[in-house]
Amino acid sequence: MTGIPESAEPAEPTQPVRGAGSGRPAERTPGAHRARSGPAAQSGPSTYSASSAPATGSDQSGIVHGPRRPGIPALEARHLVKHFPIRAGFGSAQVVHAVEDISIALPAGTVTAVVGESGSGKSTLARLLTGLIKPTAGEVLLDGVPVGTGAKARRQYTSSVHLVLQDPFSSLNAVHTVRYHLERPLKLHTKLNRAERAQKMRELLERVSLTPADNYLDKYPHELSGGQRQRIAIARGLAVQPRVLLADEPVSMLDVSIRLGVLNLLDDLRSGENLATLYVTHDIASARYLADCIVVMYAGQVVESGPAEKITDEPAHPYTQLLLSAAPDPARAETPVLAGRGAPPSLVTPPSGCRFHPRCPFAMAVCADATPAPRQVGDDHVSACWLHATDLREDQRAPLVTAAAADPVPAVLAAQPSQGGPQAE
């Protein structure tokens, strides 16, 4: 399994886990946390159920990606778009189409993983949700209420939504101690007196398993391991009792030996703090381990989403199949190389129609002409691919000759389970 070890150093709690393609963790099954009691974990009809999709066009289908839970999600984004303007020489204006019309809901007590290759728009989506950057279009709602733009609304939003970055060293100030990092948000956002703040700091360190707390309070970031620094960054966020945690590749810069401990901490916070968590990763195996729902992004768009086990056991979209085929799997003798099937496209001039078509081994004529709308392919499982359409004409189904299509389809793709998945009719 990519990056998640079977064991961890003593300071980090350990749990065994297996690869995405090889089944679920032996002791911590994804189903275990998904079955938890509590309001966020109740089953029942979704307020955000997917509607039937139109045959073509962008994602105006009303589909909201994310775990299905009754009630109003802690954080929701509707039709988010982000185009970064860039200069392309001699005044010609162009934009990077980083995020295209994404709607996502993060209910309390759940983890939503956003997976995709580098450059697919994952971090831009996370930054849009933090409010660090303004969307080109679309809106963000906290507890069902659109986020205001005034200073008071911004303050309330930043204390409710916490971002954990990839590099814990850069998110902590090297010249300040752990005490400073934890006490600052308590001073800014609470009315606790000095003694209460000291008590709270101890509780925070215990919450992230850094005990005894007194051993850590006067340490500087460089005196801590990468995993301990990431725990401090998380504890600092918890100081203001956030509703939402946005974790952008939180373990990818950590030693392999301590990744699992930090993932388990995020898992704990889901239930203990009832946090709505967005877990951004390029590692679909860790997404399966931690998440209730996986959202797969390609070139700024969501191509597939659904319950984590569905996405990894029965991927419906050829891109998800390709991602999974590249995830190390102990059951396979050789690991297929994703890069061997081409690279993600330019987001300045993205491919027409389905953005994945230049790399897709199943591409048809229609794929280069029109964008496939997301379609429901199973319970809460959505995929945007023309192979799911039943009403294509013969000429639309004609195989498209691309570099990828000319390559033989890797055995691992041809052998993928395809219930609800791509089956040319």
Ligand SMILES: Nc1ncnc2c1ncn2[C@@H]1O[C@H](COP(=O)(O)OP(=O)(O)O)[C@@H](O)[C@H]1O
């Ligand atoms: N500030 C920016 N200005 C211009 N382009 C940007 C900016 N931030 C991100 N991008 C571009 O947006 C696309 C998506 O980037 P990003 O969200 O970082 O992807 P990921 O996190 O999936 O690797 C990339 O093409 C990236 O170069």
Ligand code: SF4
């Ligand atoms: S079959 Fe067509 S629509 Fe589906 S992923 Fe491939 S190129 Fe895209």
Ligand SMILES: [Mg+2]
């Ligand atoms: Mg990123």
